[in-house]
Amino acid sequence: MRTSLEMPKLSESDPRLQTLPPLIRKALSYDRKPVTPMHPVYQENKLTVWKANSPEKSNKVPLLLVPALINRHYILDLSEKHSLFKSLSEAGYEVYLVDWGTPEEEDRWMTFSEIFTGPMRRIVRKVTREAGKKPVLFGYCLGGIITNIYSSIFPEDVAGLIAMTAPVDFSHAGIMGLWTRPDYLNPYQLVDAIGNVPPDLVQNGFMSLRPAQSVRKWQSVWAKQDDVEMLDSFFTLENWVNDNIPFPGGTWQEYIHWLYQENRLYKDELWIGQHHALLKNITCPVLNIVADSDHIAPPEACLALNEKVGSQDVTAAHMPGGHVGIIASSKLFGKLVNLVVEWLDGRAASLI
Amino acid sequence: MKKETRENYVDKLIGTYFDQLWSNPFYLNGMGQLMRNNLAMRQQWNKQMETLLSFWQLPNQQMQQRTLHQINTLLSEWRFERDELNDRLDAMEKELAELKTTQSTTQRKEEPKRAHKSGNAQAE
Numbered sequence: 001m002r003t004s005l006e007m008p009k010l011s012e013s014d015p016r017l018q019t020l021p022p023l024i025r026k027a028l029s030y031d032r033k034p035v036t037p038m039h040p041v042y043q044e045n046k047l048t049v050w051k052a053n054s055p056e057k058s059n060k061v062p063l064l065l066v067p068a069l070i071n072r073h074y075i076l077d078l079s080e081k082h083s084l085f086k087s088l089s090e091a092g093y094e095v096y097l098v099d100w101g102t103p104e105e106e107d108r109w110m111t112f113s114e115i116f117t118g119p120m121r122r123i124v125r126k127v128t129r130e131a132g133k134k135p136v137l138f139g140y141c142l143g144g145i146i147t148n149i150y151s152s153i154f155p156e157d158v159a160g161l162i163a164m165t166a167p168v169d170f171s172h173a174g175i176m177g178l179w180t181r182p183d184y185l186n187p188y189q190l191v192d193a194i195g196n197v198p199p200d201l202v203q204n205g206f207m208s209l210r211p212a213q214s215v216r217k218w219q220s221v222w223a224k225q226d227d228v229e230m231l232d233s234f235f236t237l238e239n240w241v242n243d244n245i246p247f248p249g250g251t252w253q254e255y256i257h258w259l260y261q262e263n264r265l266y267k268d269e270l271w272i273g274q275h276h277a278l279l280k281n282i283t284c285p286v287l288n289i290v291a292d293s294d295h296i297a298p299p300e301a302c303l304a305l306n307e308k309v310g311s312q313d314v315t316a317a318h319m320p321g322g323h324v325g326i327i328a329s330s331k332l333f334g335k336l337v338n339l340v341v342e343w344l345d346g347r348a349a350s351l352i
Numbered sequence: 353m354k355k356e357t358r359e360n361y362v363d364k365l366i367g368t369y370f371d372q373l374w375s376n377p378f379y380l381n382g383m384g385q386l387m388r389n390n391l392a393m394r395q396q397w398n399k400q401m402e403t404l405l406s407f408w409q410l411p412n413q414q415m416q417q418r419t420l421h422q423i424n425t426l427l428s429e430w431r432f433e434r435d436e437l438n439d440r441l442d443a444m445e446k447e448l449a450e451l452k453t454t455q456s457t458t459q460r461k462e463e464p465k466r467a468h469k470s471g472n473a474q475a476e
């Protein structure tokens with residue numbers, strides 16, 4: 001599906017562009033370049049697990065970064081200055097990154113439970129085998145929900161858990177929680193009618209949460225368009241924001257029904273196949289990072305993880321900023337990396 | 353403290369307006385009903401197509417998708433287990449080769465001693 005930014009790419013030196021304002025020139029010529037050198041270590045169906053080329057081997061605990069299913073994985077490897085993948089590998093950790101790939105029509109039959117007992121289980125087993133140690137799972141957004149649930153059903157596979165902006169108590173899910181109420185939305189009907197959930201539906205939902213911002217950002221970037229570096233980081237993020245993928249229908253309908261509508265994870269009523277997803281089963285060290293101005297995963301919804309896990313070592317970290325700003329903002333990114341590295345280094349002994 | 357600019361004020365106003373609109377039960381009920389009706393029409397269309405295809409004994413789109421998904425799942429499981437087994441076999445072969453090397457080195461070290469002993473025994 002084409003989005004507003006997916007237009008024919010022109011070279012920046014193209015003579016046709018030279019008379020245009022810098023903002024439009026950049027919009028027409030922007031092309032994402034890969035950031036961190038990496039190689040695939042595992043592939044199945046559409047997903048790929050990437051490993052940073054350096055360090056090849058490390059005595060430290062391996063990290064498995066799990067992004068959301070609905071976004072491209074490169075939010076965790078956004079640009080030279082904003083790559084969590086790169087920063088953590090530079091800190092000496094073997095870092096693995098899950099790229100869920102782009103679901104196709106047949107993937108509408110992938111259920112929410114299957115994610116855990118199928119691909120996720122195989123990814124964790126593969127990483128454990130590859131690194132020779134159990135990994136620390138680092139989940140962002142929906143990826144955080146996946147890692148939380150996975151750690152609760154297979155706690156023996158996980159050395160530690162870092163959940164970033166991952167809601168647990170969906171009764172505090174804000175306006176998203178309201179929109180997904182059974183009175184207004186029947187997720188099974190939607191999937192039965194249209195299959196996979198189109199990216200535009202999810203994207204427009206997010207944009208509607210802050211309608212003024214989506215106009216204002218263009219106005220503000222227009223005023224500062226002579227700043228080449230700012231323009232580059234703006235388009236890097238904007239490209240990612242608009243580069244969404246369909247949500248596998250079967251996964252989405254259960255995700256909405258079980259978590260948003262019935263809040264089963266928080267109420268200890270979530271079953272993944274034959275596994276009871278009890279957060280108290282998580283006994284490894286836990287770092288829970290919340291963004292104070294997050295309107296997609298409000299802090300109250302995320303902080304519930306701390307009271308539910310069975311671990312003795314639970315850290316809650318508050319970061320200023322919003323859901324995406326926490327990882328994409330120049331001001332916050334350094335803080336985030338320091339926070340994660342300090343937490344990991346401080347637990348070098350207990351994480352293995 | 354953040355300075356209240358005109359833009360911030362306008363943004364806040366627009367934000368408040370949409371927050372109120374999108375949390376208004378009348379609006380949500382109306383939109384929900386509209387969506388349910390549209391989806392019901394789509395479902396009806398899908399059902400008609402299914403009936404038509406089954407009349408000609410042809411598989412419908414859902415059947416094909418489901419089968420393809422099952423094939424993908426089985427293939428992923430099979431490939432993973434096969435690779436795991438191969439990895440384990442490789443590791444065991446390596447271990448075996450190392451053991452053989454160690455054994456032959458130990459034997460070679462022990463052989464002269466044995467030969468010496470047997471020579472003595474013959475002399476005795």
